[in-house]
Amino acid sequence: MFGYEFYIDPERCIGCLSCVNACAECDTHRGVPMITVDYLDRGNSIATVPAICMHCDDPTCAEVCPADAIKKGEDGVVQSALKPRCVACSNCVLACPFGIPKMMVKLELMMKCDMCYDRTSVGKRPMCATVCPSQALAYVTPDEIARERRESPVNVFQFGNETVKTKVFMMMPPGATAVVVRATESLDVADDLWEPFEEEG
């Protein structure tokens, strides 16, 4: 869809798995989701985070592919591996800085999120962003995100000396230029209590 971009705000995520279930319904990957959601640290927090392909400007997965099976379209979307070419070597799985591609062992094929090419090419939003009840996953125009959200979209990731720029944006605190995830913040209820907890005998 022209003029629309993909934004992820993990802090909106409620861990409901709607995106995962809806992704799995796709007729092209038939029951297998191309998105994951996980707890960051369930023992200490209810925080969850969804992960989809970030669609890098210079996709590492494509660079390391010995069979030239991974193509990036003019729209910036990095496609799943082409079945006739993929040799199931797993180079892409190991090389992706975000840990996104999956090896489908039975199919001998790498599969990953292609931002719902089947939907976006006919004017529909990607499935996960359409159903997401908290809009942690949002597919909207840059104007709308600037108007509706306090947070700033960021698409530059620093991995050591390697800078990765992606098509997908992460929402970060206002004014942020780098990607920071508050992964370890504890949400211990005991911290908010009035009475000290009395140990039972």
Added chain:
Amino acid sequence: MAKPPLPLHDLQERFGPHLAFTPPGGWGEERTHSPDELVKTHCCFCGQQCGIQLKVRGGQVVGFEPWEEFPFNRGMLCPKGVRRYLQGNHPDRLLSPLLRTDAGFRPAGWDEALGFVARRVREIQEKHGKDAVAVYGGASLTTEKAYLVGKFARLAVGTRHVDYNGRLCMVSAGTAYKLAFGVDRSPNPWSDIPEAQVAFVIGANVGECAPITTQYLWQCRDRGGKLIVADPRRTPITRNADLYLPVRPGTDLALLQGLLHVVLREGWEDREFIAAHTVGFEAVAEEAQAWDPRRVAAVTGVRPEAIEQAARWLGEADRAVLLHARGIEHQSKGVENCSAVINLALALGQIGRPGAGCMMITGQGNGQGGREHGQKCDQLPGQRSIADPAAREHVARVWGVAPEEIPQAGLSAVEIMEAIHKGEIKALISICFNPLVSLPDARFTREALEKLELLCVTDFFLSETAQYADVVLAGSLQEEEEGVVASAEGRVLHIRKAVDPPGDAWADSKIYVELARRLGKERFFPYKEPREIFAELRLASAGGVADYAGITYERIDREMGIFWPCPTEDHPGTPRLFEGGRFFHPDGKARFMLAPWRESGDPVAPEFPTYLTTGRVVGQYLSGTQTRRIGPLVEPFPHPRLELHPRLAEAHGVADGDWVTITTRRDAITLQAMVVRTIRPDTVFIAYHWPGGRSANRLTHRTLDPRSKIPEFKVSACRIEKAAGPPEWVRSELPADFPRPESKAPSQRLPIVGGR
């Protein structure tokens, strides 16, 4: 004497729950072709009633497509909505009536099954009187079916005793709103939530139980609003709460009184509004005097400065919304809790304006519509009181009977089960209700079911309750019959029929019409289509509080739903109630209601020192009759776990993943521990969607709120101890294809959801 006719595993082999993962027709090539039809309708799970399009191919629902034009959810859905289509063609579906025999359930024809029920009802009533037969309905039924259940009970069976599973849902809020405002409906449309400067959420696990409402709360924050959440657990929405109040189970009333106390102490109340539009303020203000923040802190465990902060944000806001759900309603002082929310809204003048109001988040599929038109034990259609002579006269005229032919008020849902246990009620005709899983004190419920002389259950799957039935009537899913529902907003919506019931299953309304005919009352039930029931319902509701007279299926389609009251076809409907401070009482004024403190019906004591509270998980719906059969919804959370804080766990030598026995004054069950810092250290939590040895309701108690008759699911006293190993239910109760509990720590990962 009803007992399941076969061992559990034999019943499970035929009737499940089996797990469905694959759409009808599989994932093959055919699926990539266009469906025959995309049916615009609504989700069957939860009170938000999200718009959804069902993909229909070859007479089966094979998938879904978001419905982005529908204004409430604009395409958003939770996982239950996404996967609901997997129940239509499910291998466990009941395809014909069943009669119990000594060798199990045998398929029967409709004549035989309905004839049997009618004969037994007559025999029991001749021997024990009309009221020896009770009728249960459910709030997940369409409004037409709910209306039909009430009329069927009162005219075809002629019993006083008709009530519904909404009694376990939000009746405390309904009672409080009726008392204060004269009407039982959330006063504000959800679009008001983002308009507020402060959103105060108490006793509502929005992220899991009303997931789409999350985006409304987030939008409120996006625009600079403050989010305050009061809950004994850090539920998903607390991750962005500006203020989190970790209230002790059963003490919400003290917290609410404390907020009112500070508001009045600081002079933040809206004197002008109070004087012009309310009565009873002085007595309520005096009651709040006693609740200074220090005392409130001691009772609730919430810090005094947090109470002051919450009160300040509420007191200084021009626009605030106060949202509440089962957390405060499922208490033996549930009505008082809701009255305290209302008192706070009234004192602040936060009602009847955009972005200002108190809002109940109704839980069940048609939780709002299902309680408006006569399946409640004390109400007639249109939210009319059954005790009101004028109401009886109006409805009697529509029904073509004399007012005295309509029975008076009967017992509520839990009281009916108690009367069955006492032997006063001998027969139960139930639809859309699985009391063995959903009522408190499940062992008591099982004993009661075993005493019934006739149990007739209409369902699409053999629920745990249906296993005790003499007759099971194969009914219809929501998508198999046309009708209307009302969402939590009070928006009346059109449920379109997508497919026919499978096999020899019947539409629910046809079952009840045919049963009425066999009871000799066909003249009162002439309907061939739900549309005809709706036409009568409009007349019956006309002039009542929940006035549907101006609503038609066609108008709903054109206008994307209509908010009641809507008295005439040229009336636009009423999205926001009480605008201009006009309430539904004859004098137009709202009532402040006293909310005196009362202890829980199951108080903690040295022998039972820990609070137990129960609730839901996002992938499951109510007693799980439907969602425990949908594989992708089961996998992430196949069994209930005992949620507890590491401090409590350490005190009992319990580690994450250990088996722990939870004992209350009723019973004991053993579950796997989930050790998390996101719950109060004096409280444990169990989700309630499962039967048998995994049933949280084995532990809960039957104390009712004296006015709403809601059970106190949210507050029980328990003790916990580490168990030696896995309990009996792991070996004997799990269906063959059900995931087994993992021995390693279960709580730290969400599973990868995949196909099988």
